[in-house]
Amino acid sequence: MSANDDQTDVERVLSGDIPAFEGLVRRWQGPLVNLAYRFCHDRGRAEEMAQEAFLRAYRALGQWRKDAVFSTWLFALATNLYRSELRRIPARTVPIEDVPEPRDPRPSDGGLEEHDSDVVVRRAVGALPPKYREALVLFYFHEMDVTTAARSLGLPEGTVKARLSRGREILRSKLPQLLTVQRLKEAI
């Protein structure tokens, strides 16, 4: 349904009906802003990057070949833009060596606070080298679908799997205590 709507809107825009682009913006603004937010964790910058992505999509609309659904093309374009934007002006992160271990992995209730662990893991992801971070961000954004993540990154699936594996390995080595405690907590 949405794919048909996208195609109809694209055809209208290409035939000169510029306001029809608003349908595409309304449908995809949430995912595009959220994807940008996962890259930079800054709401204002996420919206700026998403706006630029829509602008690029508008300029390149004629290049969508319809061999993939519109969203795949749009995500690939946006991902490419976000990656180059973050290479140009990196998001504020701390080096992976400086990511702090959880303050107290065993608080009074015997488990790690969920919020703390989330913050620490996300900081660690943010501090990964870009190629691993991008693979992880796209993988979880696309609900753990490697194929879609690979299409968005414009990389073969095997490469994305290897980067995910290496990224997880770095995270596990950085956060062994956190993950072990989390596992214990869930077992109780």
Add this chain to the structure above:
Amino acid sequence: MTRLTEPEDDEMNRILSREEEILPSSGFAVSVMDAIRREAAAPPPIPFPWKRALPGLVVGGFGLALALVTVIVAIVLGIRASMSAQFSVSSSVLTSILESLGGGFQRNLEGAACWTVLALLVAFVSVKLSMRLASGRA
């Protein structure tokens, strides 16, 4: 659809899948559409006038190559003249030396011309490529 389902990654999967969702601000779509309208109203970028520039570039390239060759030939002739004036060796020996030197310079000249043409080609391709990239981004 391919999924990674290694059980030891479950905790990490749970944590990273819990990423908070944000909603675009209320004016976001309007702001995007304003930018789109401005873009649509703007005149298209002026393409680089290759048809007009190409003859000039080609002539300039050949002129440059010709100038280089002329300079090299002048240097060779200058060396030849000074050698014949300074050294009073037998004419047969001088002739044979000059011939061997001349052959060397001839080879060098051919080499220099090849390199010049190659450099011009590389410069042309790089200009063309950067123009294409720039127009793609514009």
